[in-house]
Amino acid sequence: xxxxxxxxxxxxxxxxxxxxxxxxxxxxxxxxxxxxxxxxxxxxxxxxxxxxxxxxxxxxxxxxxxxxxxxxxxxxxxxxxxxxxxxxxxxxxxxxxxxxxxxxxxxxxxxxxxxxxxxxxxxxxxxxxxxxxxxxxxxxxxxxxxxxxxxxxxxxxxx
Numbered sequence: 408x409x410x411x412x413x414x415x416x417x418x419x420x421x422x423x424x425x426x427x428x429x430x431x432x433x434x435x436x437x438x439x440x441x442x443x444x445x446x447x448x449x450x451x452x453x454x455x456x457x458x459x460x461x462x463x464x465x466x467x468x469x470x471x472x473x474x475x476x477x478x479x480x481x482x483x484x485x486x487x488x489x490x491x492x493x494x495x496x497x498x499x500x501x502x503x504x505x506x507x508x509x510x511x512x513x514x515x516x517x518x519x520x521x522x523x524x525x526x527x528x529x530x531x532x533x534x535x536x537x538x539x540x541x542x543x544x545x546x547x548x549x550x551x552x553x554x555x556x557x558x559x560x561x562x563x564x565x566x
Contacts, residue, residue: 410434410467411435413435414430415463416428417430417471417513420505421505422507423505426477427477427505429452430472431469431470432457432460435516439518439519440519441519442514442519443460444468444473445507449491451479451480452473460472469519473505475505507511510535
């Protein structure tokens with residue numbers, strides 16, 4: 408089933424002061440629906456990550472492709488991607504702070520059912536998932552089960 412979708416960029420700020428620009432896609436309906444965080448590969452929030460958000464929206468989810476580097480940085484150069492990734496992981500709180508901001512931003516969207524929030528396994532951003540599992544990733548939204556999950560765009564085969 409494919410739904411008509413709407414898309415927009417959403418600017419949000421992490422607690423560390425970073426300006427982040429997510430790509431949001433959701434079905435065109437008025438019903439509150441489940442939300443999905445789409446974590447980027449090390450290249451940054453690129454067209455592939457945005458495509459995955461649109462695909463999820465077409466299947467009935469609200470999806471936010473998140474910006475982990477700030478200012479919507481994206482590259483195709485492996486050296487640059489490595490440099491940004493290392494800067495992001497230099498302080499262990501950076502990724503937790505930015506992922507928390509993305510989750511809170513997603514939960515604030517009118518199309519998202521924020522009554523229940525959870526996360527799923529992340530392969531490309533394993534530290535985020537580990538932080539969430541340990542309780543280091545705190546959310547300013549209620550925590551429950553089935554409304555917001557975290558998905559990895561690199562996982563092309565599914566769960």
